[in-house]
Amino acid sequence: xxxxxxxxxxxxxxxxxxxxxxxxxxxxxxxxxxxxxxxxxxxxxxxxxxxxxxxxxxxxxxxxxxxxxxxxxxxxxxxxxxxxxxxxxxxxxxxxxxxxxxxxxxxxxxxxxxxxxxxxxxxxxxxxxxxxxxxxxxxxxxxxxxxxxxxxxxxxxxxxxxxxxxxxxxxxxxxxxxxxxxxxxxxxxxxxxxxxxxxxxxxxxxxxxxxxxxxxxxxxxxxxxxxxxxxxxxxxxxxxxxxxxxxxxxxxxxxxxxxxxxxxxxxxxxxxxxxxxxxxxxxxxxxxxxxxxxxxxxxxxxxxxxxxxxxxxxxxxxxxxxxxxxxxxxxxxxxxxxxxxxxxxxxxxxxxxx
Numbered sequence: 001x002x003x004x005x006x007x008x009x010x011x012x013x014x015x016x017x018x019x020x021x022x023x024x025x026x027x028x029x030x031x032x033x034x035x036x037x038x039x040x041x042x043x044x045x046x047x048x049x050x051x052x053x054x055x056x057x058x059x060x061x062x063x064x065x066x067x068x069x070x071x072x073x074x075x076x077x078x079x080x081x082x083x084x085x086x087x088x089x090x091x092x093x094x095x096x097x098x099x100x101x102x103x104x105x106x107x108x109x110x111x112x113x114x115x116x117x118x119x120x121x122x123x124x125x126x127x128x129x130x131x132x133x134x135x136x137x138x139x140x141x142x143x144x145x146x147x148x149x150x151x152x153x154x155x156x157x158x159x160x161x162x163x164x165x166x167x168x169x170x171x172x173x174x175x176x177x178x179x180x181x182x183x184x185x186x187x188x189x190x191x192x193x194x195x196x197x198x199x200x201x202x203x204x205x206x207x208x209x210x211x212x213x214x215x216x217x218x219x220x221x222x223x224x225x226x227x228x229x230x231x232x233x234x235x236x237x238x239x240x241x242x243x244x245x246x247x248x249x250x251x252x253x254x255x256x257x258x259x260x261x262x263x264x265x266x267x268x269x270x271x272x273x274x275x276x277x278x279x280x281x282x283x284x285x286x287x288x289x290x291x292x293x294x295x296x297x298x299x300x301x302x303x304x305x306x307x308x309x310x311x312x313x314x315x316x317x318x319x320x321x322x323x324x325x326x327x328x329x330x331x332x333x334x335x336x337x338x339x340x341x342x343x344x345x346x347x348x349x350x351x352x353x354x
Contacts, residue, residue, distance in 0.1 A: 001034050001035070001307060001309070002034070002035040002036075002037075003034070003035070003036050003037070003067045003068070003306075003307055004036075004037045004039065004065065004066040004067050005025070005036055005037065005038050005039070005066055005067065005068050005069070005070055005302075006039050006040075006041055006059075006062050006063040006066040006068070006069045006070070007022060007038050007039065007040045007041070007069075007070050008040075008041055008042070008043040008044075008059070008069060008070070008071040008072065009040065009046075009072045010043050010044040010045075010046065010071060010072040010073050010074045010088075010280065011044045011045040011046055011072075011073060011074050011075055011076050011088060011280045011282070012072075012073055012075070012076050012279070012280025012281050012282040012285045013072070013073060013280060013281045013282075013284060013285050013290035013343075014044075014071075014072020014073040014074070014280055015072060016072075016285070016286070016288070016290045016292070016343050017072055017073075017276060017290050017291075017292045017294070017295040017343065018070060018071075018072040018295060020292040020295065020296065020343055020344060020346075020347035021070060021292065021295040021296050021298065021299045021347075022038055022070070023347055023348075023351065024296050024299055024316060024347060024350055024351060024354070025038075025070075025299050025302075025303075027351045027354050028303065028312050028315070028316065028354065031315075031354060032309070032311075032312050034309075034312075039062050039065075039066065041056075041058065041059040041062040041063070042056055042058070042059055043055060043059055043071065043074060043088075043091040043092070043095065044073075044074030044075060044088035044089075044091045044092070044280075045074060045075060045076055045078060045079040045088040045280075047059065047088075047091060048079060048086055048088065052086070053086065053091075054074070054086055054087065054088050054089070054090040054091030054094065055090065055091040055094040055095055055098075059091075059095075060095070060098060063095065063099070067270075067271065067306060067307070068271060068272055068273070068274065068302050068306040068307070069095070069272070069273040069274065070274050070275070070295075070298065070299060070302065071092075071273060071274070071275040072275070072276075072280075072295065073275070073276070073278065073279055073280035073281070074088040074089060074091055074092050074280060075087075075088040075089055075279060075280050076088070076280050076282040077282060078282075093141070093142075095273065096136055096137060096265055096273065097137055097142075099267055099271060099273070100137065100267045100268070101136060101137065101265035101266060101267050101272065101273055102135065102136050102137045102138070102164070102167060102168055102266075102267060103133055103134070103135070103136060103167070103168050103171040103172075103265070103266045103267075104132075104133070104134040104135075104136040104244065104263055104264070104265050104266075105131060105132070105133055105134075105171075105175070105263060105264040105265075105266065105301070105305075106131070106132040106134065106244075106248045106261060106262075106263045106277060107129075107130070107131045107132075107261075107262065107297075107301075108128070108129075108130050108131075108132065108248070108251045108252065108254055108255055108261060109128065109129050109130075109255060110125040110126075110128035110129070110231075110254045110255060110256075111255065111256060111260070111321070111324055112125075113324045113325055113327075114255070114256030114257070114260075114324065114333055115256070116335075117256035117257060117333055118253055118254055118255075118256055119228075119253055120228065120231075120253075120254070124229075124230075124231065124232070125231070125232075125254060126232065127232045128231045128232050128254050130231070130234040130235060130236070130237055130251065131175055131179065131235070131236050131237070132236075132237045132239065132244055132247065132248040132251070133168060133171055133172040133175060133236060133237065133238045133239070133244075134168075134239050134240075134241065134243075134244025134245065134248060135160075135164065135165070135168040135239070135240050135241050135244065136168075136241060136265055137164075137241075138159065138160050138161070138164040138240075138241060139158055139159070139160060139194075139240045139241030139242055140156050140157065140158040140159075140240075140241065140242050141156075141241050141242065142159075142241070143156060143157035143158055143159035144157040144159065145157060158192065158194045158195075158240075158242075159194065160194050160197055160198060160240070162197065162201050165197065165198050165201040165202065165205075166201055166205055167268070168238070169185075169201065169202045169205040169206075169238060170205060170209070171266070172185075172236050172238040173205065173206060173209065173210040173213050173236075174210075175236050176210075176213045176235060176236040177210070177212065177213060179235050179236060180235040181212060181213045181214060181235070182213065182214045182215075182216070182234075182235040182236065183202075183206070183213055183214070183215045183216075183235070183236045183237075183238055184215075184216050184218050184223070184234055184235070184236070184237050184238065185198070185199065185202045185215060185216070185217050185218070185238045185239075186218050186219075186220050186223050186237060186238065186239040186240070186243050186244075186247065187199050187217060187218075187219065187220065187240070187243075188219060188220050188221075188243075189217070189219070190219060194240075195240070198240060199217050202215065202217070202238065203215070203217075220239075220243050220247070223237075223247060224247065224250060227247065227250055227251050227254075228250075231251070231254055248261075248277065249277070252277060256333055257291060257332045257333050258277060258278045258294075259276070259278050259290070259291030259293060259294050259330065259332050259333075260291065260293050260294055260297075260333075261276065261277040261278070261294050261297075262274070262275075262276060262277070262294050262295070262296075262297035262298035262300070262301050263275055263276070263277050263298060263301070264298065264301040264302070264305050266305060270305070270306050270307075270308070271306065272301075272302065272305055272306045274298040274299065274301055274302040274306075275295070275298055276294030276295045276297075276298055277294055278291075278294055284331075288342035288343050288344065289330070289331040289332070289340075289342070289343070290330070290343045291330040291331070291332050291333065291343070291346075292330070292343050292346055292347050293320055293330070293346070296316065296320060296347065296350060297316070297317065297320060299316065300312075300313040300314075300316040300317050301313070303316065315354055316350070316354065318353070319350045319351075319353035319354045320350055320353075322353045323346065323349045323350050323353055326349075328341050328346060328349050329341065330342075330343065330346050
């Protein structure tokens with residue numbers, strides 16, 4: 001197949017991990033007889049520096065002509081001014097909104113080889129394999145708000161419509177049908193009206209279309225505990241924008257490092273934006289210490305969800321597992337005082353496995 005991929009390296013370690021992910025995709029293309037074209041564009045802080053905008057029109061135009069987007073990371077202390085009119089994160093929020101990428105998929109898997117890097121006992125990590133489905137374009141991050149300005153108050157509004165909840169619930173239930181057929185829907189329905197709408201709508205979607213999938217409604221505060229005390233009981237976790245953001249970061253400790261986790265932001269079609277969960281980590285930028293696994297696994301999600309290349313996606317994921325099982329480590333998952341592979345060398349090890 002032929003596919004065009006917009007590459008947005010972004011800030012900090014973004015260019016480093018993106019570069020290695022592109023080399024992995026190039027290996028996949030050559031091995032499986034595909035043709036991937038990569039077009040690079042600006043986003044985030046580097047885009048502000050060069051154009052004054054975190055999401056230049058040229059970037060949108062480039063992305064509109066592609067089949068998927070691969071993004072590194074945005075932000076950093078250089079642009080961390082709360083009073084700034086333009087912030088790097090606006091580029092990420094803007095591109096999600098422009099393409100109506102309303103469902104964020106974040107798989108979290110515990111790797112036996114990395115159990116020493118998690119805070120949990122090894123037996124609690126056995127068979128942990130969950131998928132977060134986070135609503136991405138609604139909720140408190142996008143609801144009506146008022147900045148403090150000269151007053152003594154400010155507010156952000158948690159706002160959801162039935163249709164917004166329906167469409168992301170549909171993604172979660174369909175994902176569960178291909179997994180262990182269980183959805184845990186997270187809310188705060190005992191306190192918030194928006195979450196009572198959330199729970200009611202999720203229940204209706206299940207009853208109308210997905211009777212073969214089990215659903216449980218879990219209050220968010222209980223979920224924070226269960227992720228640490230019984231993580232293997234989760235299959236697909238459906239959550240609002242803010243709850244999904246927080247809970248998936250908490251669950252990242254189950255994988256051993258935030259650098260391990262990929263994500264996919266999807267809309268109603270096959271077009272998607274793929275990025276690691278981690279941030280720009282400017283403190284290690286340019287040192288070859290960045291973990292490329294999250295970005296490489298994001299590329300695998302691209303192969304699966306945007307290009308329908310399941311065999312190729314599994315080949316990349318298995319290659320990563322094989323390299324980890326061999327004992328190879330990046331700086332963030334290496335025992336203190338031991339040697340580790342650079343960002344580039346780890347990616348090369350994955351390529352050799354492919």
